[in-house]
Amino acid sequence: xxxxxxxxxxxxxxxxxIGARLQAQGLAFTCIDSDASLLPKxxxxxxxxxxxxxxDDDTLLSLGIGxxxxxxxxxxxxxxxxxxxxxxxxxxxxxxxxxxxTHTKDAIHKLExxxxxxxxxxxxxxxxxxxxxxxxxxxxxxxxxxxxxxxxINMEQITITAHSALNGLLLNECYPTEKYNMxxxxxxxxxxxxxxxxxxxxxxxxxxxxxxxxxxGKSAEIERFKMDFSL
Amino acid sequence: MGYFTSFFVRxxxxxxxxxxxxxxxxxxxxxxxxxxxxxxFYFDIFMVVLVVxxxxxxxxxxxxxxxxxxxDAFVQFSLIVFIIEYLLRFWIYSDSHKLFLERYDYAINNNxxxxxxxxxxxxxxxKVEYIISPLAIIDLLAILPSYRPLRxxxxxxxxxxxxxxxxxxxxxxxxxxxxxxxxxLFTLAIFASFVIFTGSSAIYIFETHQxxxxxxxxxxxxxxIVTMGTVGYGDIVPVTTEGMVVAMILxxxxxxxxxxxxxxxxxxxxxxxxxxxxxxxxxxxxxxxxYIVICGYGRVGxxxxxxxxxxxYKLVIIDNDDEKIKLAQQRGLIGxxxxxxxxxxxxxxxxxxxxxxxxxxxxxxxxxxFITLTARSLSKQIIIIARVIKNTHKxxxxxxxxxxxxxxxxxxxxxxxxxxxxxISYTALDEMLTENTGVIFDxxxxxxxxxxxxxxxxxxxxxxxRLMLFGILRKEATPSFQFNPxxxxxxxxxxxxxxxxxxxxxxxxRKQNDKGVMR
Numbered sequence: 001x002x003x004x005x006x007x008x009x010x011x012x013x014x015x016x017x018i019g020a021r022l023q024a025q026g027l028a029f030t031c032i033d034s035d036a037s038l039l040p041k042x043x044x045x046x047x048x049x050x051x052x053x054x055x056d057d058d059t060l061l062s063l064g065i066g067x068x069x070x071x072x073x074x075x076x077x078x079x080x081x082x083x084x085x086x087x088x089x090x091x092x093x094x095x096x097x098x099x100x101x102t103h104t105k106d107a108i109h110k111l112e113x114x115x116x117x118x119x120x121x122x123x124x125x126x127x128x129x130x131x132x133x134x135x136x137x138x139x140x141x142x143x144x145x146x147x148x149x150x151x152x153i154n155m156e157q158i159t160i161t162a163h164s165a166l167n168g169l170l171l172n173e174c175y176p177t178e179k180y181n182m183x184x185x186x187x188x189x190x191x192x193x194x195x196x197x198x199x200x201x202x203x204x205x206x207x208x209x210x211x212x213x214x215x216x217g218k219s220a221e222i223e224r225f226k227m228d229f230s231l
Numbered sequence: 232m233g234y235f236t237s238f239f240v241r242x243x244x245x246x247x248x249x250x251x252x253x254x255x256x257x258x259x260x261x262x263x264x265x266x267x268x269x270x271x272f273y274f275d276i277f278m279v280v281l282v283v284x285x286x287x288x289x290x291x292x293x294x295x296x297x298x299x300x301x302x303d304a305f306v307q308f309s310l311i312v313f314i315i316e317y318l319l320r321f322w323i324y325s326d327s328h329k330l331f332l333e334r335y336d337y338a339i340n341n342n343x344x345x346x347x348x349x350x351x352x353x354x355x356x357x358k359v360e361y362i363i364s365p366l367a368i369i370d371l372l373a374i375l376p377s378y379r380p381l382r383x384x385x386x387x388x389x390x391x392x393x394x395x396x397x398x399x400x401x402x403x404x405x406x407x408x409x410x411x412x413x414x415x416l417f418t419l420a421i422f423a424s425f426v427i428f429t430g431s432s433a434i435y436i437f438e439t440h441q442x443x444x445x446x447x448x449x450x451x452x453x454x455x456i457v458t459m460g461t462v463g464y465g466d467i468v469p470v471t472t473e474g475m476v477v478a479m480i481l482x483x484x485x486x487x488x489x490x491x492x493x494x495x496x497x498x499x500x501x502x503x504x505x506x507x508x509x510x511x512x513x514x515x516x517x518x519x520x521x522y523i524v525i526c527g528y529g530r531v532g533x534x535x536x537x538x539x540x541x542x543x544y545k546l547v548i549i550d551n552d553d554e555k556i557k558l559a560q561q562r563g564l565i566g567x568x569x570x571x572x573x574x575x576x577x578x579x580x581x582x583x584x585x586x587x588x589x590x591x592x593x594x595x596x597x598x599x600x601f602i603t604l605t606a607r608s609l610s611k612q613i614i615i616i617a618r619v620i621k622n623t624h625k626x627x628x629x630x631x632x633x634x635x636x637x638x639x640x641x642x643x644x645x646x647x648x649x650x651x652x653x654x655i656s657y658t659a660l661d662e663m664l665t666e667n668t669g670v671i672f673d674x675x676x677x678x679x680x681x682x683x684x685x686x687x688x689x690x691x692x693x694x695x696x697r698l699m700l701f702g703i704l705r706k707e708a709t710p711s712f713q714f715n716p717x718x719x720x721x722x723x724x725x726x727x728x729x730x731x732x733x734x735x736x737x738x739x740x741r742k743q744n745d746k747g748v749m750r
Contacts, residue, residue, distance in 0.1 A: 006651060013621060017644025025652060071651050099650055101643060104530070118661075120646060122639030126618055127534025128664060129642070130590055133616050133635050134523065134539060138704055139672045142712055142729050144637075146702075147660065153714055155649075157656040183699060183715050185663075185731075188655040196658040198670045200732040202697045214659040216701075217715070 006030070007069055009054055009085055010076035011038045011047075014101055014122070018073060019047050032063070054085060057092065066093040074100045074116075079107035083114050090115030147216070155185070155216050158226060162209040165229050171205040180225045182217025236347045240335055243328040259323050263316070275398035278316070282394050285309045289389070310377050313394075317370045324361040327354045369393045404507055408499045415495045423459075423488050430481045431455035437473040444468075459485030512567050516580055519545050524586050526571040526602050527593030528555040531618055531639075535590060536564060547580055550593075572598055574605045583609030591617040591633075596624045600631050607632030663731075672701070673737045675728040675744060682746045689718040696740055698732035 006022065006029035008015045015031055022029050023046070031042060031049045042049035052059050063069065072089055074082040082100050089098055100116040102108050103123070111119050132140040146153040160166050171187070186198040190210045197203060205211070215222060246252050261268045288302050331350055338345035361367055372390040396402045409416065435451035444467045445451055454467045458481045469475045516522075522545035525532050529550075536546055536559065548559045548566045559566035569576045571593065582589055582605075589606045591599040599617050606615050617628045619638035628636035650657040662668050677683055683691060693700050702714040704727040713720075722728075730737055 013638075013640045014643045014647070017622060017638075017640045018647035019644075021644050021648030022651070025648065027648075027651065073647060097650075097654075099647055118650060118657075120643050122643055123530035124534055125642050125646075125664065126531045126592075126637075126639040127538070129637060130531070130535045130592070130616050130618070131538040134535075134544070134588060134590075135542060136672070136674055138674050138727055139729055140635075142702060142704065143663075143672070145712065146714065155653075155656050155660060157653040157659075181715055183701065185659050185699075188658070196655060196662060198659075198662075198668070198731070200670060200697050200699050200736070212655045214656045 005069060006071045006073075007032060007063060007065075008073045008075060009033070010074060010081065011035070011042060011049060012075045012077050012101075014120075015073070015075040016045065016047075018075070019045070023047075030063075055088070057088060060088060060092055065089055065096065069093070069096055072096055072098045074098065076101075077103065079103050079110075083107060083110050086111055086114040086116050152218050153216060154219055154222070155214065156219075156222050157188075158213045158215060158222075160207055160209050160211045160213065161230070163230060164209065166207050167209045169207050171199075171203075171207060180217065181221045182215050182225065185214045185216055187214065188212040233347070236345065239331065239347065239351075243331045243335070246328040247332060256323060256326075259319050263320060263323065278312075279395060279398050281309050281312060282392065282398075286389065286392055306377070310374065313370070313374050317367070317374060320367065320370070321358065321361055325354075325357040327357070330354055330357065366396065369396070404503050408496065408503055411503075412495050412499050416492075419488065419491055419495070426481070426484050426488070427452065427455045427459060430459065430477055433477045434469065434474055437471050437477065438469060442467070442470050442474070455481060458482060459488070461485055461489065509567065512565060513579060515565060516547050516567075519547070519581075520585050521545065521587045522547055522581075522585065524549065524577070524580055524582055524589040526550075526589065526591050527598075528552075528559050528566065529592065529594050531592040532590070535592065537562075540564060547586070549576065549580070572601050572605070574609070577602070577605050577609060582606050582613060586610075586613060588614040588616065591615065593618075594620065596620045596627075600624070600627050603628055603631040603633045603636075669733055670731060671734055671737070672729065672731050673734070674704075675730055675737070675741055677722055677724060677726045677728070677744065679724050681724075681744045683722050683744050684724055686722050687718065688716060688720045688722065691740065693730075693740075696732075697736045698730050698740060701729040701731055703728055 006027060008019060008029055008031045011031050011033040019029065019031065029048070031047050032052060032054055033049060034051060034053055036051045039049055039051065050063075052063075054060065065072070074085045074089075076082050076085070079102055082102065086098050086100050089096060097117045098115065099118050099120060100111045100114075101120045101122060102111055108119055108121060129140065147155055184199050186196055186201075187205065187207075188196050188211065189205055189208075190212075191208070196214070197205075215225070217225075261270050262274050263271065265271055285306060288306060291299070291302070330353060334350045334353070335345055337343070362371075369390050373394050396406060431448065431451040431454070434445065434454060435448055438445050445454065450467065457464055457467075458478055461482065463482075469478050523539065525536055525546060525548045527550055528536065528548050532548065532550070536548060539546055540563070546564055548556070548564055549569045549571050550556050550559075550566070551568060551570050553568045556566035556568045567580070571577065577583075577589075580586065589602070591602045591606075593599055593602070596619065599620070603615050603617050606613055615633045615635075617633040617636040619625045619628060619636050619641075622638045622641050625636055625638065646657060646660065649660065662670065663672065666672075688700065691700075700715070702712055703716050703720070703722075704712050705723070706725065730740070
């Protein structure tokens with residue numbers, strides 16, 4: 001159990017979805033819930049489900065919080081549990097990445113205070129999507145088909161390594177879409193505080209190693225790009 | 232078949248076949264009967280004005296028995312209108328020829344003897360049904376006294392005021408209340424008449440000889456009612472002790488009866504008021520065109536409604552929780568408390584007619600699928616967007632006829648997994664989807680007269696404009712979406728560019744596109 005670096009608290013529908021994706025990517029994870037009746041369901045899906053009392057700090061510590069757990073998801077259907085768990089985990093470990101889901105608007109702020117690294121709001125996401133479908137159905141179809149979907153167009157992040165040819169270049173000089181069938185969406189400059197800068201903001205960055213590019217394109221094209229620039 | 236029978240059969244078939252007959256009758260129905268028709272609305276206003284003026288004239292005549300030439304002409308005119316209206320209503324109340332043909336066909340098909348007498352009797356019965364309906368009687372009484380020999384019925388001209396019942400919907404509600412509470416009111420009326428009867432006989436027995444004011448039984452009844460109604464004019468007062476006791480009892484019972492009556496009417500009025508409000512909402516919906524129906528005002532519905540409302544879309548929200556609907560109404564939205572699973576409700580809301588889209592955003596898959604199915608059965612064109620709760624049910628939504636169906640959990644799954652492996656690309660995705668940073672996805676349709684028709688992509692100078700082309704949508708081509716096309720891609724009419732960038736940068740491009748054909 002100790003070597004598992006990803007913990008999913010709350011065996012909800014979201015947990016099943018996330019679990020399925022992680023499974024597909026070959027990542028090991030552990031689900032945790034207090035309801036033993038969920039065991040057969042987890043077994044059927046091939047998930048590892050631990051039945052334990054997560055409200056106890058000792059239990060959390062024994063699960064590896066503060067040691068080797070890097071990612072924690074709080075996915076309960078009840079906001080009260082999510083907020084409490086986020087707070088307990090944050091108190092034990094200030095570095096762990098906590099991803100929380102929420103079900104009410106008020107809880108977003110509470111989760112932020114409690115120390116969640118990022119908050120997924122299914123209702124906001126769903127609402128936004130319906131809104132997009134009505135106002136700009138074409139765009140949503142395209143996004144659905146490409147980024148979320150069936151077509152082989154993915155979004156990927158590429159970290160610039162020290163020995164890459166890109167290291168030290170200006171962004172304008174390496175605009176990769178001209179030779180590769182992919183789009184550079186933006187980048188994360190580790191010297192800047194802001195997490196993500198869209199390419200359309202027009203800043204001409206100098207790329208350093210450790211900077212991260214986010215691209216969209218066919219996986220094969222992205223692979224080719226990576227190979228060419230020894231990333 | 233007798234001569235008369237064959238004549239009637241031919242006449243009925245002739246009417247049935249005449250399109251003009253149907254048109255005219257339909258027009259009259261729109262004018263007089265159909266609740267939501269514009270025509271009826273104007274007609275009603277016209278009639279109300281006519282009624283009010285003719286009653287005012289009646290009052291004028293009290294002091295000026297000679298009349299006034301202009302007003303006389305007006306009275307004649309209004310009388311003619313009333314008569315025509317009465318006859319038209321009489322005509323459209325039932326379709327006699329249909330009734331006739333129904334019976335005739337039934338007899339022929341089942342080899343039964345056809346009785347002309349019975350059939351005509353049935354038709355007549357139907358028409359008599361109209362004549363004796365309360366509103367028709369009022370109409371008739373409003374007309375008859377104008378006939379000279381029936382001048383003594385003048386007071387019935389006041390019945391014209393009652394005609395207003397026909398034209399004002401709120402008046403109808405009042406009648407509806409009285410009919411609804413028939414039983415309670417009837418019981419109360421019996422009780423009241425019993426009390427009045429006892430009281431008046433008592434006072435009559437006790438005081439006829441002692442009290443000079445009470446000479447007849449009518450005096451006694453008048454006194455009893457005045458006392459019981461807590462009016463007590465004081466023109467007749469009991470003079471004996473027995474009479475006073477009767478008066479006291481009558482007063483107490485009278486107050487009780489009135490209280491009863493008030494509570495019956497008020498309580499039923501309150502119930503009716505909700506219905507009245509609802510019907511007002513429905514008529515508000517009737518006026519809308521091209522609106523979006525949102526089923527379920529939970530968190531998803533709320534988020535969607537808020538954003539669409541800000542963009543000026545017309546929305547109609549239904550939810551069976553009146554707390555939520557109250558909230559929606561406070562935010563200036565049209566909200567109706569209703570069970571969306573009832574197809575009648577969706578039909579009344581114009582799904583299948585004027586609604587262009589329907590969003591199923593309740594928190595139950597069963598309900599969402601059911602609404603999807605209902606909406607699809609009502610209309611082939613309507614765009615149905617459904618929120619899937621449990622991802623395994625997604626297929627069912629498409630089977631039920633949804634255009635789009637998706638679950639939030641699926642997106643969460645994708646984003647959650649991405650967060651672990653690629654946190655930066657997760658941030659990018661999050662910002663692209665939420666558009667919090669001001670960078671948005673937008674589309675730019677290349678219309679027929681657009682500046683960019685026939686131009687290669689290079690000419691758009693997207694990079695200089697700080698825009699990024701995600702791809703191009705060309706409906707006829709397969710695949711319709713071309714991701715990241717090359718710079719020498721030639722734009723055609725009806726292409727749609729999917730662009731990413733800041734709003735004002737996109738607007739610069741849009742303006743250039745709209746400038747018109749290149750020289």
